[in-house]
């Protein structure tokens with residue numbers, strides 16, 4: 185299937201999922217996850233109306249973004265952020281960094297922003313599946329991390345991100361997304377005033393419809409658009 189048809193199909197599935205749970209379509213944004221796919225394919229997706237693109241490896245993004253000929257609205261960084269890579273990531277102008285999960289990395293990012301007179305939107309990544317995912321703050325430690333990061337003047341928390349458990353068990357997947365949403369609802373009551381909990385970044389190729397039902401505002405979809413990845 186051509187990339188254009190795949191995107192059309194995904195948009196239709198997003199619309200159906202939103203409609204079925206009484207949500208408005210413009211509450212859910214599609215991030216096309218372009219990792220492992222070449223710039224020409226990303227250009228095809230952009231020509232078809234994709235506005236937001238996501239990568240999880242800084243080095244790969246550094247190589248590919250300059251090769252794009254089509255414009256995009258936002259680049260989202262969705263992978264784990266090592267603090268020694270901050271200076272390589274930031275020139276790529278990420279609109280949103282989805283993966284802040286430690287105060288020390290947040291401090292280093294804030295320091296970079298301070299030096300460069302920049303303000304950065306971020307999400308806090310939560311490990312909602314316990315053993316299945318390496319990254320993300322433990323749910324119990326989230327309120328403290330949120331309070332700490334909220335003190336950093338150049339970072340602006342916009343919500344939470346998670347990767348659902350990799351499982352065929354729909355209930356197990358849904359439990360991850362329900363947890364992220366309830367953590368968001370709790371933080372909305374207790375977090376400092378400069379913290380926004382607008383975004384829930386959750387849902388990938390295999391589980392984005394469940395994520396939308398549970399309140400996702402950003403879905404991160406790769407293989408359903410670009411085909412499966414080969415890591416050679």
Ligand SMILES: *Cc1c(COP(=O)(O)O)cnc(C)c1O
Pocket residue numbers: 217219240262263347388389390404405406407408
């Ligand atoms: C690769 C990746 C995705 C997209 O995964 P697909 O299953 O291909 O849709 C989403 N989020 C993160 C953090 C990723 O690394």
